Amino acid sequence: MSGIDQPTPRRASIGAKRSPASEAAILAAARAVLAEGGYAGFSIDAVSRRAGAGKPTIYRWWKTRADLLMDVYDAEKASMLTQPMTGDLTGDLVAYTEGLWDFWSATPSGRTFRALIAEAQSNSAALDALRLKFLPKRTLHLSKLFTAAAGRGEIAESEIETRLALYIGFNWYYVLTDRLDEGRAAIPAAMSLIAAPASR
Amino acid sequence: MSGIDQPTPRRASIGAKRSPASEAAILAAARAVLAEGGYAGFSIDAVSRRAGAGKPTIYRWWKTRADLLMDVYDAEKASMLTQPMTGDLTGDLVAYTEGLWDFWSATPSGRTFRALIAEAQSNSAALDALRLKFLPKRTLHLSKLFTAAAGRGEIAESEIETRLALYIGFNWYYVLTDRLDEGRAAIPAAMSLIAAPASR
Amino acid sequence: MSGIDQPTPRRASIGAKRSPASEAAILAAARAVLAEGGYAGFSIDAVSRRAGAGKPTIYRWWKTRADLLMDVYDAEKASMLTQPMTGDLTGDLVAYTEGLWDFWSATPSGRTFRALIAEAQSNSAALDALRLKFLPKRTLHLSKLFTAAAGRGEIAESEIETRLALYIGFNWYYVLTDRLDEGRAAIPAAMSLIAAPASR
């Protein structure tokens, strides 16, 4: 996917507006750099070199590294994920999670995600972006699943936040330790606990 | 704590062996640097300057930044944490977690921990150290709690790993988003789910 | 000369081309460092600090320390030397040499020259630069003097090289032992021998 890797014969300005060609080239370069070197190799200089783009062009459109990382992640995601909603919370969570982990493993998105979290540890703007922009959008379907289950009376409304935190944390733990393959078998049991009906 | 911050009148070598004074000064400086600047300000140069130590001295004893971070974390931890084991898994987990979050908030250890995870995203040696050295030691008491509960028949033996992952992930999620205070209220409910008895 | 020593309020880039202001500041700083500390104090770090310039800027334009030293020497030289050519070889050599020694003593150029020769002893690129770039340019006028004398039949054509070597060596001996003042009186006799007519 994303065959956008042309040798870039110098993209001149197209006037006083953002160049889609440059944007695409920069995102593709960032993706490639992350795929090859992970967070360690991810630098604006490297992306700029690879994209044949000027550094100011990158800084103009992405104020922080985190913004660029999020766009790379979004460009990849684009509809790839199944969003099951069968009414079986545990099953839906399992299906969603397995799809997510496939996505993280099959594309550079796992590395992108790890880079984003790392970035958020040294840059408070990145942390804010992660909390306010990235996570809410990414967990939207999950919120719906939990909300629907609460609507059905399976779980308490007040615990949605907590269960979501457990869900996110479970995923983070495995992706941040680069152990998605080892953790795969644990998904069903974990989802079962996260989706466990209110006990009384 | 750690009143070791004297102006260091040049610590000479004490012979062909490691100088405890230098080691202490470096750890104290690293702690201070993390406390003030977090992962963003944490550089070997900064630690070296602050400690009045030569960079080679740091590199001689800590091969990677992660090694230094882990030692800073350990130096702080030193017995501060309560390790409850009452037989009530949920209660023990709640008590342990609240102690941990206090520890993370009251000392620079929360920042140190975040730095360590960030470091592990760009350095595979750091990731290995995190997985093989740091985490097992840090989660030892938790393992015991789960194992004991399994012994009592409350949870399945096969789910210990999974429940531990849920536990760790829950903590990581809140510390990595720098939201320990917001998540505090969710601890009991989360622990309750993590410690939920096998359903059948 | 060279009143360029302003406190340098951060020279920004002037585009994708070399900044004359930075170049001048670096050369002036190098000159000052050599004047104060000689070869012992001459480090790229010291020049960088003094110039308020980044180390990469220095390395970008001067690939070796020798290149920088030669430019410092050239910047100073700039027309200061008399280049007598009266037809009296001995007299011309004496006049030229005295001018050269004045120049070496009155400016940091003597130290620069010594640094350059020292540098050439540990760096083969520097040695090559000294042999192929620096010396030929610096001895051009001397070559002309000897060639003219050979044209007049005063010395053998085949001995030009040898007499030049004797001339250069004589100067090197005194400057490298930092004894220009002690050797001054010997200049006329030495030049007389170097310019001695072919005996048969």
Place this chain on the structure above:
Amino acid sequence: MSGIDQPTPRRASIGAKRSPASEAAILAAARAVLAEGGYAGFSIDAVSRRAGAGKPTIYRWWKTRADLLMDVYDAEKASMLTQPMTGDLTGDLVAYTEGLWDFWSATPSGRTFRALIAEAQSNSAALDALRLKFLPKRTLHLSKLFTAAAGRGEIAESEIETRLALYIGFNWYYVLTDRLDEGRAAIPAAMSLIAAPASR
């Protein structure tokens, strides 16, 4: 010659006096280091490692790098040079010079000599040692040759110093530019000029 390169099975102290074995090992190591890396590779650390000697042992007996270099040079020299004195000044100078250049080329002494001069450019103690200890000893025979010629009335007494400077400079020029082979053919003509009889 100098097969002193044993693997050094830890030379313990031989009591409160200098150990000849250590001294020999250090000189041999310094010789080897100079032979392999020239002045660029010559460091007290390198010599210490190679000799299996402690750095303090080197600093105890050789106060400056120059002292060590001079001892390495002396250890090599040891009687190798012919010291002709036939009464023919030019011929004696030619013979002596050719022997010297052979010596410089066949042993690491050429490199040692170059290192010594380089060292003298950054260290004033080294320069003093070069001027007051090394050169007078090394040029003793040459002084005798010139003095004898002056005694025979061939050259003026007052010019001995000058002619010696011309002689030394000629040698320095070729050795410091690492061009002994290229300059060899010029030796007779140069010596002839240096030894030229007082013209009137």
Place this chain on the structure above:
DNA sequence: TCGTAATCGAGACGGTACGTCGTGTCTTGCC
């Protein structure tokens, strides 16, 4: 119709940090 303005690539700028090497000094523990 044409200037103005914003974009593009390029790459230099002052900095900071990297991880390594060498300096000269100091101590230890053996001889």
Place this chain on the structure above:
DNA sequence: GGCAAGACACGACGTACCGTCTCGATTACGA
């Protein structure tokens, strides 16, 4: 007191990135 060993504080090495700046070119748009 000499010795090997090696740690110490210091500071230079040459390189990578940072985020900012200026350039000269290209093009769209509003006066």
